[in-house]
Amino acid sequence: MSLYPSYARPRSLQQAVDLLSGLQGGVVVIAGGQEILPSVNYGVLMPDVYVDIGGIEELIGISSVGDELVMGALTVHRDIQGHADVQRLAPLLAQSVSAMGGGWQVHNRGTIGGNIVAMHPLYDIAPSLLALQADIELIDAAGTRRLSFADLLADSSHGLGTKAILTRVFVTASPQSSWGYYKLKNTSGAYGSANAAAVLETEGEILTAIRVVIGAAADQLTLVSDALAGLTGAAYDAAAGAEIERICAQAIGTPLSDHQGDGTWRRAMAGVVARRAVEAALLPATGPDS
Amino acid sequence: MADSPDGDLKYVGRSIRTKEGRAPLIGKAKYTSDYAFAGQLHACIVRSPHAAARINRVDLSAATRVAGVRLAMHGADVAALTDPIPDYLEPALFGGKAAAHRCLAIDEVWCYGQPVAVVVAEDMRTARYAAARVQVDYTPLEAVVDAEAALAVGARTIVPGWDDNLLMHVPFMHGDTVAAFESADQVVSTEVKIHRFSTQPMETRCYNAVWEHNTESITLYGTSQNPHPLRLVLAQTLRMPENKIRIIASTIGGAFGLKMHGHPEEGLICLLAKLTGQPVKWLESREECLLIGAREQKHYIEMAVNNDGTVLGLRDRFYANTGAPSACPGWGMAFLTGLTMPGPYKVRDIDVQMHAVSTNKPSWNAARGYGKESTAIALELAMDNVARQLGVSPVTVRLKNFIGKDEFPYDSPTGLLYDSGDYAGAVEKTLQAIDYDDCLEEQASARESGRYIGIGVAFELTPEGGAIPGSMVVGYDTSSVRVGPDGTVRLLTGVTSPGTGNATGIAQIVADELGVDIDAIEVLQGDTNASPYGFGNYSGRSTIVGGGSAALAAQDVRLMIDKVAAALLEVERSSLVLQRGVYTSTADSSASVTFAEVCYAAYTRAYDVALCIDPPLEATRTFRPPSIRHTPDANGNINPYPSYSNAAYATVCEVDVQTGQVKLLKFAVTHDCGKVINPILVEGQACGAIGFGIGGALTEDVRYDASGRQLTRSFMDYVMPRMSDMPPIAVEHHDMPNPGNYLGLKGAGEAGVGGSAAAVVNAVNNALQPLGVVMNELPLTAPRVWAAIQQASVAPTPGGDQ
Structure with a gap:
């Protein structure tokens, strides 16, 4: 808790990981800010260091490989809602992202990664990811690993948001x-x-x-x-x-x-x-x- | 882009876009928080986490050690430099109890959130950070949270020295209620519980006080509905002469009564500016704004009725939980709930017992409706209960008991003098607007298929423009009209705008009276160094008295200009015609001079053509509505209101019986505000009030735990309807001119919260009638509706009978 927090904006994922591994407590990873900033404004959260990953291009965007949908963690909700690959391979996800509240600001600024890392019981995306048996990928000082969303939910020491960065979300379509x-x-x-x-x-x-x-x-x-x-x-x-x-x-x-x-x-x-x-x-x- | 007046085409009665609407739309409005000055400091207030506690010690040392902190104070520090805050409306005037209201609590706190200490720092974050370091040692006391429990024998008195927690008890009685109840065929009892819900303007309160070193005076930029009366309060609190205080209330982003004064922060922030010699700003958080309560009442109603639906007598014993004593005028809402019984109904034998109770909940302030919304909710739910018990239509019961349109002026049993109205006509128009007969058919066919559609009707009588003798709630107000040598107009008025557009309505009146283009008029409100002494906005008064006084002033100035025009054209004044900014004469077809030329002559030719007037072209006039009567009649009653606006509401809902959710399908209102100056302004007010009513009836609720700590702290918890939750609203006008007021005006701003809330509740009960569900406890949240359905003795059976 600091009155004079530091702010860092790493330019690559590796820089961000290196930075996080060198920092002690009081760190928050911030991107769209739709989760963190209201808490800061409300006086609930006073981080010592903001690590802003919003500029890391490699974490943005949606692609598909065969039946697998791959979404960068910094993809904003509005891009997910209307994306042809999401509509085709995981329309449930498009639907639940559209059902999210908060209006245009949240839809335009909020990211799928931020929504997942918040682990908020009232949020819309997580039920669909679990129903679709999605995987996620995260990176920390130990390297990159891919795990099921279900395993992530069961793991309380994943370090996301302070030590680790969520990088990608994978959903495999099942056509039938x-x-x-x-x-x-x-x-x-x-x-x-x-x-x-x-x-x-x-x-x-x-x-x-x-x-x-x-x-x-x-x-x-x-x-x-x-x-x-x-x-x-x-x-x-x-x-x-x-x-x-x-x-x-x-x-x-x-x-x-x-x-x-x-x-x-x-x-x-x-x-x-x-x-x-x-x-x-x-x-x-x-x-x-x- | 207003049209210029053209022949008989006047501004009054037309939907003119608001003059002051552009700035907020383009993001250029200057709200109080937008003012910032060199050396600006920021205050953060430390509030009690307990509903009731003794303060043993306040340790400011850790806060003052934070770099950037300029001042930290506790209650005793502030009390040494200030006097108690005078009541906006003294309970003692009505036989109630008195308490000393301090800017910061001393010795004891009376409610959760009460200010205990304050920290001033160079920026807001530092102030907040330091405020978290103030150490307060409390001994918690037993909290008195429920109003009826607060009156129980042995309940702890929340104010030391009081005998009990009854702030005030007033009986409103007339006729022979005992005989009425004995002669009636039936007695219908209804318990109505109105919860605590407030108004929550989008702009929260903000005070920015500037110490003026050159004149050793204070300028307060503040969210105030009533700048002049606030100035008097600050003078007394701060021990300063009134003429050393200036208040500027700039653009207000909604007020609804919440920005009427008496708040501890008003004087406190001024004191901090004086002590630091620098500007000090305090901006209320949403959490703080949610502390300000209103409306919570429990009614025990009995109606003596005949089998034909005639209501012979009314008994109502009600308890208002007004929270901790405060200098704000909120408690008066409870008084008016009693005073305005039995609303629009011709019931002569009444026995209404009002109990305003003090508790350890946070204090009330005024909230739109000012108690009259609760009158409407209580009466309208009870009337539907009568209809249910008698097995007749709720419409029939109302039509049976309304005061007839030929019975005005009408002396109410509590002494009010209703000016005019056509209540039955308003209901009929509303039923047409909502296609009532079609709705009944749709309801019947929906029930066949297991869907629950309900239709609710309600009425609200809203006395507006009130005046209470011996208080700063007055019935009159004052305006100045100044026409410059170029023919443009500066209008100054003592009424202020909470964002309703009243400046535009008043400008329309002045444009017509002066015969000028509305774009030539600039309106100034809310600056105590510029405006005439005035009382601001409350009680739906601004157009009645602001418009009325501006009309009188404009008529005076117009007469001056006409005289100069006649002298310039060398014609009789009676032959003058003013059209599109040009004076001509019916007596001389060659005579022509522009309005601006006449105004220039009025200023510059004071020794020839303008000898007939006293320059400048200015007049200040007061409008004092004649029907207010403060001399008590034979029964000791006064008539504090000059206007009795009224409206009928109807809504159609569908209840999802699996979830308890209520969806509103349609809404209609027929409103009588006398003459409509500007339909879009009136309709905007009506729709806004309906939004409040819907939110209050269904989702908005300020909740506490058993120890009196407030649980509702943000808009995540305090759930107001969004645009997409609003049903389509049909607004009809049904204008019965008020014979006493300029242009026949009645208030238009306050009405509708209670009538619309009652219509929603009645619609839900109507929908669920086949299930045997009746709910008279607000709000009808989905969980509560669902629980009531679960508990109902009859299981949900599609197509079940009435």
Whole structure:
């Protein structure tokens, strides 16, 4: 905590990593600033050193290699929303990034990397990444490594934001799957009270795989897939919907209870958004912005 | 780009784009925080983290050691140099209790967020950093948070020396309520809980005080709705003569009552400037702004009704949680809630018991509606309950009980004198605007398919332009009109603008009275060294008294100019015609002179053609609405209001019964503000009030934990509707001119928060009627609506009967 913080703007990823490895505590990595600056303005955060990676070109941009979508960590939300490769390979991600609040400023300045590193339980991108079984790549003094997003969530010593830099996000498309995203919020400007990303596989009418990730209902994402296995092998119907709602609500261990809504409601809503995300996946014509 | 007046085409009544709107749109408006001066210092205030505590010691030493800190003070330091802040509105005037209000707390804190110490530094970050190093040793005390619990026997009194926590109790009684209740077919009871929600202007408060070394005086650039009355308060607080203080209230980004004075920071920042000899600025954070409360009331209503829907009598016992005592006028909202019962309804036998209660929650300040919104919420929810109990339409119950349009002027049971209105007509127009019959059909068919659509109707009577004897809440105001030798106009008025565009409305009036182009008029408001002594903006008064007084002044100046024109043209004044800036005469077709030439002559030919006037071309006049009566009548009542604007509201909602979410599909309002000076200004006000009402009814809520700590600290928690949450709004005008005021004006700025909130609640209850859900506790957040549906005895059955 310093009244007179230092500021560094490294020109390459290697410079940034070298800089971070030489610094002690009180460091924040900043890029779009949509996470850090409100905290600083609010007096919650007073870093000693800002390491601004916003100028590192190699971290910006979207490309695809075969069925794999590769997004630089500094890609801003608006570029993800409209990008043809994202629409083609991971439309669920485009949808959830579009559902994000904060208006034009956040969409134009906020980055996918910043959103992930914040690890905020109410944010929109993480449920989709987990549902899509995304990978991420990070770099620190020990070098570059690629790991699954699920493993990242389980690892509390990743050092992202202070010691390590998130570099890329990878999503591999699975052409036979369908998807849905449902976000419940109290006003259009509010954070979500519960949201769900669903990825399904079907053969004709028959469900063959269901993977649902619920966000904003607990302090961590809730992945529900094994518990839903009993619903595969049959067509979706109202009874299946009620069962999804029940199972997903039950999957929430300790629900959040805050201004967005009390715990009892949040748990119930986890079920409702899960069902609605699944229904959106099954009815693509009406699904995407349900 | 205003049109010039052309024949009968006047400015009044037309939608003129605001004169003052351009600067904010292009980012050039100068808000108080935009003022910065050489040597500018910044203040940060240390606030209590406890709702109630004894202050044992305030240690400023660590703060003063921070480089860049210029001054740090605690309560005792400040108290030695200041007097208590005088009340904007003294509770004692109404038989209430008194408390000493200090800029910084001494010995005890009475609420979470109360200022305890202050640090001044060379920049804001340093001030904040140093403020975090002020050490305050508290002994927490038991916090009194709930209003009714605060009145319980044995409750801790929050102000030392008080017998109890009842700030004030006022009975509003008329007729024979006992007999009315005995003779009625039924008694319908309704408990209405109105939560704490506030106004949250986008521009928070800011004070920037400058010590003027040459004149040993203070100039305060401040977000003030009432610069002249604030000057008197500062004079008393700072022990300075009033003429050594100047207040400049520049562009205001919304006020809604929150910038009426009594705030501890006003005097404090002036003192800091005086002590440091340098400009000191304090800008309120959103977290601080959210501390300012309003509205929280619990009503226990009983209505004596006949089976045909006639309401014979009203009993209401209500408790307002006004928070810790403060010098701000917020507590008066509770008084007006009682005074304005029973609103638009012709109920003569009433027994309304108002209890304004002090607690350890942060203080109230005035908030748009000033208690009248709570009258509307309480009455309108109760009226719907009557309709439900009797099994009749909510529209029928209202039409049955309205004061008729031929019954004005109407003496209310609390002594108010309603000027005019057509309440039934306004409701009918609103129902047409919302296609009520179609909505009923849509509702029925939606229920068949398991969807829950509801229609809500509500009415709000909004007395505006108030005047309370013995206070700085006055009914009149003053304007000066000055026409220069080039024919351009400087208009100075004692009313100020919180951003509503009233300067444009007043300019329209002056343009018509003078016969000039509106672009030739510049309006100045809010500078105590320039404007006539005035009382600023509150209570929907600015156009009534600012416009009324400006019209009188403009008429005086116009007469002077006409006289000079007649002398110049050597014609009778009665033969003059002024069109498009040129005087001609019906008596002499060759006579012609421009308005500007006449004005130049008025200044430069004082010894020939202008001998008939006293230059300069200036006049200052006051408009004092005649219907205000401060001499008590036989029952001891006064009429503090010159205008009784009113409006009918209707909305259609759909409730998602799986989530409890309410979506508003349509909204309509029919508003009576007397003569409409500028439709877009009035409609803007109406839509803004509806936004407040919708937010208050559905999502906005300031919450506390059990120990009285405020949990709501940012817009993440205090959720206001965004544009995309607003339904389409149809605004209809239904103008019943006010016989007492210039042009028949009534207030237009304050109305609508309560009526629109009540319409939303009534719509939700109407939607959920098949499920047996009735909610009279605001706000109707999704979790609460969902919980009420879960608890309802009838399970959700699509197409279930009424």
